[in-house]
Amino acid sequence: MDRFSWSDGHLATHEVFVTQQSGVKLYDGEDKTNFNNGTIVLSSHNLMWRDHVDQKCVISLSLAQVVFLEESSSGLGRSAKIIVHLSAPPSTKVPGPVSSSQNNYIRLSFTDGGQVEFFRCFTEELARRRWEHTPTLQPLTAGRAQSGTQPRRAGIVGIERKIQQKHETTDKNISVAFEDLSKLMVKAKEMVSLSKTIANKITDKQGAISEDETVKFKSYLLSMGIPDPVTRETHGTGDGYYRELAKQLSHNLEQQLKDCGGMMTLSDVYCRTNRARGMELLSPEDLINACNLLEELKLPIRFRVFDSGVMVLHLLSHSEAEVINQTTQFVEENTKLTAEELAQLVGVSVVLAKERLLSSEKAGKLCRDETVEALRFYPNLFLTKT
Amino acid sequence: MIIKFSALPDFLKMATEFEWPWQYNFPPFFTLQPNMSTQAKQIEGWTNLVLSYCRHSKLYTLDVNEAHSSQLFHNKSIERKLSIEAIYIILEELRKKGNLEWSDKGRKQCLVMWRTPEEWGKLIYLWASNNGMTNSVCTLYELSNGDDTVKEEFHGLETWLLKRALQTLVSQRKAELISFDGNDGVKFF
Numbered sequence: 001m002d003r004f005s006w007s008d009g010h011l012a013t014h015e016v017f018v019t020q021q022s023g024v025k026l027y028d029g030e031d032k033t034n035f036n037n038g039t040i041v042l043s044s045h046n047l048m049w050r051d052h053v054d055q056k057c058v059i060s061l062s063l064a065q066v067v068f069l070e071e072s073s074s075g076l077g078r079s080a081k082i083i084v085h086l087s088a089p090p091s092t093k094v095p096g097p098v099s100s101s102q103n104n105y106i107r108l109s110f111t112d113g114g115q116v117e118f119f120r121c122f123t124e125e126l127a128r129r130r131w132e133h134t135p136t137l138q139p140l141t142a143g144r145a146q147s148g149t150q151p152r153r154a155g156i157v158g159i160e161r162k163i164q165q166k167h168e169t170t171d172k173n174i175s176v177a178f179e180d181l182s183k184l185m186v187k188a189k190e191m192v193s194l195s196k197t198i199a200n201k202i203t204d205k206q207g208a209i210s211e212d213e214t215v216k217f218k219s220y221l222l223s224m225g226i227p228d229p230v231t232r233e234t235h236g237t238g239d240g241y242y243r244e245l246a247k248q249l250s251h252n253l254e255q256q257l258k259d260c261g262g263m264m265t266l267s268d269v270y271c272r273t274n275r276a277r278g279m280e281l282l283s284p285e286d287l288i289n290a291c292n293l294l295e296e297l298k299l300p301i302r303f304r305v306f307d308s309g310v311m312v313l314h315l316l317s318h319s320e321a322e323v324i325n326q327t328t329q330f331v332e333e334n335t336k337l338t339a340e341e342l343a344q345l346v347g348v349s350v351v352l353a354k355e356r357l358l359s360s361e362k363a364g365k366l367c368r369d370e371t372v373e374a375l376r377f378y379p380n381l382f383l384t385k386t
Numbered sequence: 387m388i389i390k391f392s393a394l395p396d397f398l399k400m401a402t403e404f405e406w407p408w409q410y411n412f413p414p415f416f417t418l419q420p421n422m423s424t425q426a427k428q429i430e431g432w433t434n435l436v437l438s439y440c441r442h443s444k445l446y447t448l449d450v451n452e453a454h455s456s457q458l459f460h461n462k463s464i465e466r467k468l469s470i471e472a473i474y475i476i477l478e479e480l481r482k483k484g485n486l487e488w489s490d491k492g493r494k495q496c497l498v499m500w501r502t503p504e505e506w507g508k509l510i511y512l513w514a515s516n517n518g519m520t521n522s523v524c525t526l527y528e529l530s531n532g533d534d535t536v537k538e539e540f541h542g543l544e545t546w547l548l549k550r551a552l553q554t555l556v557s558q559r560k561a562e563l564i565s566f567d568g569n570d571g572v573k574f575f
Contacts, residue, residue, distance in 0.1 A: 358529070368419065369413035383423070
């Protein structure tokens with residue numbers, strides 16, 4: 001923690017902004033610090049932390065001091081963390097918030113998620129070592145810090161040390177990479193068993209369901225898969241996450257909506273989306289929040305709540321007036337219809353068929369006949385016949 | 387000899403058989419419509435039906451519960467019955483138009499006036515002036531049940547309504563109500 005120094009929060013001329021994430025707590029080793037709620041900013045040269053409340057409270061750490069990173073995933077009641085191992089403090093360091101510390105590492109705790117993305121950027125940035133390329137115009141702190149981290153030792157000892165350090169970092173890099181790979185293997189195992197059970201189910205049912213249906217089912221599976229689901233871990237919390245989710249929803253549902261008559265209930269959407277996402281399940285709130293952004297993002301599908309409270313997604317091109325006309329025409333042709341009958345005729349769900357009938361009634365095109373057995377709709381002769 | 391109903395001459399048929407409007411055989415007519423503009427049309431259809439039905443069967447009072455199960459609100463051929471709530475909406479609408487009055491606070495019974503007292507008053511006064519009855523006195527019984535008025539529409543009008551009709555004439559100073567020997571009479575001006 002003592003490697004940090006106060007900063008004005010501005011980027012230097014050659015410094016490039018990389019990424020940032022809010023809701024980050026700093027730990028000095030295992031100990032809590034006063035820096036418990038802020039935004040972490042990663043630039044090409046520095047790691048900066050800005051307090052949420054007191055915006056002037058900014059501390060920064062030169063990337064040159066970072067030796068390597070470690071990831072610690074979240075658990076029950078514990079947020080995900082990135083452990084940043086640091087080299088020894090340079091002797092010429094400007095004073096910072098903590099004068100001395102026993103720990104050679106700090107931990108960044110991500111209370112609002114987004115650590116996966118941040119970790120990726122961070123490792124990339126460390127690998128690029130951009131802070132080394134502009135030594136002349138570096139800010140004072142970064143410049144000093146650099147001279148501290150890579151002490152120029154003369155002779156063979158220096159060279160040997162350097163080589164050893166390099167070895168160490170590559171070693172760690174490799175182990176981190178393999179860790180990811182092993183995680184992938186575990187997931188792959190699950191995926192394989194899942195696909196096996198599905199395949200088994202299909203072959204088992206071969207007798208019961210027709211060949212056509214099997215083909216259809218398979219094509220559904222193919223059409224529904226979302227290869228790279230938007231998750232809180234990759235996109236953090238709040239608007240950004242919902243925006244990405246809304247875009248993905250729109251992308252995945254557009255064709256499906258076209259296939260089923262331009263409208264789908266939100267419960268259907270929820271089931272289909274979660275089935276397609278596999279492991280990364282969505283909560284209903286997330287879905288609704290994303291749906292609320294569809295219009296703002298000018299996406300081709302829209303969210304709508306009927307008077308009855310039924311929520312649907314529909315295509316932008318799906319025109320209400322046309323549906324009402326079509327529904328009225330169906331009723332006129334059959335003299336009277338229930339929601340179930342209309343659902344069969346048009347090929348939509350009963351809930352949606354009922355909504356169509358109700359909105360046509362609202363437009364004055366239909367009238368109802370309510371009996372114990374059913375709710376039937378007739379052409380509105382009250383208004384048309386005199 | 388049995389005469390088939392269809393063999394009756396047209397004018398007799400008209401007199402005995404009530405001609406139901408088209409709505410009476412339209413099932414949605416018996417469900418209160420939630421769409422307000424549709425409902426307005428529906429209620430209008432009902433008020434017209436109630437009045438013409440009462441007029442046809444010379445009904446002056448209506449018991450809500452009785453009416454509920456009568457053929458007026460219950461079409462047995464299509465098995466549809468209007469709900470009691472809807473009946474009250476229709477009756478209230480009639481009340482607003484001046485065609486109906488509740489005879490009790492519990493709104494169980496009502497007086498139906500398929501012509502408002504004013505309209506009756508006009509008809510009676512027209513008859514009186516056409517028959518030279520102005521400036522002469524006649525009893526109320528003569529008006530509603532006398533031989534002179536058999537062909538008039540107000541023949542058989544119930545006394546309470548007749549009195550109400552004459553009251554409107556009184557307030558217009560076209561008539562005066564007189565009472566003698568327990569009999570009520572009226573003098574037209």
